[in-house]
Amino acid sequence: APLLMGIMIAVDERHIIARMTAAGAYLSLLDIVFASAVYRDMREFAQSPPLTGLLFFFAGSSLLAAHAMAMWRAKRLIQEDKAQYDAVWARDIADPQTKEEIDMLANKVNEMTKKLGKDWARQMSLKEAESLSVSLLAKYDKAYAQNAEGKYIGWSPHLSRQSAHRSFKLKRRHLLIKALTGKWKSDTPDMPDCPSVFIDVQSKIDSLDQLYMQAHCMDVVLKAKVQAWALLSEGMFPITRMNGKPCVEPTFSKWSDLKNQTNPPVKWAKVKSVSRSIEKLLRVYQADVSKLVDVCRQSIIFSRISDLAECFDVVVNDPEVEILRVVNRLDTHYDATLSAGYRDVKLNIRVNTKESVE
Helix, strand or coil: CCCHHHHHHHHHHHHHHHHHHHHHHHHHHHHHHHHHHHHCCCHHHHHCCCCCCHHHHHHHHHHHHHHHHHHHHHHHHHHHHHHHHHHHHHHHHCCCCHHHHHHHHHHHHHHHHHHHHCCCCCCCCEEEECCCCCCHHCCCCCCEEECCCEEEECCCCCCCCHHHHHHHHHCCCCCCHHHCCCCCCCCCCCCCCCCCEEECCCCCCCCCHHHHHHHHHHHHHHHHHHHHHHCCCCCCCEEEECCCCCEEEEEEHHCCCCCCCCCCCCCCCCCCHHHHHHHHHHHHCCCCHHHHCCCCCCCCEEECHHHHHHHHHHHHHCEEEEEEEECCCCCCCCCCCHHCCCEEEEEEEEEECCCHCC
């Protein structure tokens, strides 16, 4: 089991079965070629054949067959849901007004995507540096701090390593990150343009424990954000009770109708389970924790495409939000077979509020 786990971490699980089968076939063929060159009588080889290649080949072939059967069964299970999703999409595309709204939304997303570039969203560590190495100091020599007058003061390239250590150790009173807030704050008059704390903003997160600690802290912040966005765009949330009775079917209610209730019966999205995150790390992300960008998540539901587009504008124009990635499944060019007909618009964002920075 530990060996198999190590192989799955080192090699993408999606390809390991096929590679196992190919390796088994290659070893078996190699054994036969070697035996034909060594043994004069192949009956001697048949009496004690090397079974490693055959074992890998038959094990891989069996797993491939089981995987194909599981995929076939899974596709059968989702056929009914996919047909319903496709019917709704066909109805929306047939309506001229809705089709126009879909095209306008696609144009907005495409413009945003061009600005973002092709870089994938990543979870950054944002750890406070205990000290500065020579290489790290050189990396940040070109970083700029912004003073109260809006002037940019660069780090001095002549700053020695020891003096840098002393300066930063004296200024560890605030957690203020230029990459998130756009400005520095200092509490010492002798060096007013120096950051109060030094943060490494380029290293990707590598600890699942740290990621989950941040996700649970950010869950409350994100809920407050989506509530504000839903209020400005006729957004809805799934609810568990209606008029004091439990909801049997999926039911949604506008946040404008729920916000004044003491305890709104909203079914909020939960932080992704640890088991599911580990599963994705092993099966998809090759143990790269920084690629888990949906541990803390929420959804807003809309009855019209125009309301969704309005919410998209609200999020984009929010000064406390940085858009990192947009996936538009409501695009006419999107292949809905990849998601069993399901469509939505996904945003990976970084929230830059005081609470999120602290």
